[in-house]
Amino acid sequence: MTTLFNLTYYSFLTCGIAALAAVMYFLTQLPQLTGRLRLLALLNVGICTVSSVLHFYFFTRLQPLTAGTAGVAEMTSAISSLPLVLRYVYWLATTLVLISMFPLLMGLERVGMNFLRNLALTDVGMIVTGYFGEYATHVHVGDGLPLFALFWFTVSGLLFAYMTISIFEMLRRLPGSEMVPVQRDTLAYMFFFFLIGWSIFPAGFFYALVFDPSVSVVLREFTVNVGDIVNKVIWGMLVVYTAVEIAKAERNAAA
Numbered sequence: 001m002t003t004l005f006n007l008t009y010y011s012f013l014t015c016g017i018a019a020l021a022a023v024m025y026f027l028t029q030l031p032q033l034t035g036r037l038r039l040l041a042l043l044n045v046g047i048c049t050v051s052s053v054l055h056f057y058f059f060t061r062l063q064p065l066t067a068g069t070a071g072v073a074e075m076t077s078a079i080s081s082l083p084l085v086l087r088y089v090y091w092l093a094t095t096l097v098l099i100s101m102f103p104l105l106m107g108l109e110r111v112g113m114n115f116l117r118n119l120a121l122t123d124v125g126m127i128v129t130g131y132f133g134e135y136a137t138h139v140h141v142g143d144g145l146p147l148f149a150l151f152w153f154t155v156s157g158l159l160f161a162y163m164t165i166s167i168f169e170m171l172r173r174l175p176g177s178e179m180v181p182v183q184r185d186t187l188a189y190m191f192f193f194f195l196i197g198w199s200i201f202p203a204g205f206f207y208a209l210v211f212d213p214s215v216s217v218v219l220r221e222f223t224v225n226v227g228d229i230v231n232k233v234i235w236g237m238l239v240v241y242t243a244v245e246i247a248k249a250e251r252n253a254a255a
Helices: 003-032 035-067 072-079 084-106 113-139 147-173 181-200 203-210 213-254
Strands: none
Touching: 003 035, 003 213, 035 084, 035 213, 084 113, 084 147, 084 181, 084 213, 113 147, 147 181, 181 213
């Protein structure tokens, strides 16, 4: 077994444990939250629960391979049993929930439903065109750089750039005096995680272009697993902690 095999195999276990621990933390904070703040916590419970289940599933599915002389090729075969379209459906569902946390934490009364709607539609476009791009690399394996794949990746990248600019501009216009200090800080951290962490989603496309198919699939899984800890676990804990602090500030203001 190679280093890449071991890193990817244990990254599934690490992500599963981290997501489960995050769910337990979220549940302990729920009694302190109401309204949209409680919704934020429940959304994170759902995301990290699904993430934990999926990572434990793949860890147990790959476990038999560790008993023999299996390598990256065998791991690729096991991972590829989950169709590419289902993987992108999972990414689409989770990214829609994650991106909605920006307007929810900012306050819909400040940013409006149009901002939430625009983020959601842009995210759908980014993920769908990303799927088209990666699918094209699988269909045209060995044919060099597929032009369709390059086109769809470019569109997906432009949509990501548009979403980034939209969030940045909204953050810049937010009235800081109306928000709790920890709320402003958390939105800045979330934007940083979004900017860096979400950059891992095009990784599968790049890996499919520059690496052998057996290596690209495993490398993609390792990268996505690392990204899940940042984009779901750390992100979620930051959001829920902030929701609790906002709830405390609101109760103190009302007292």
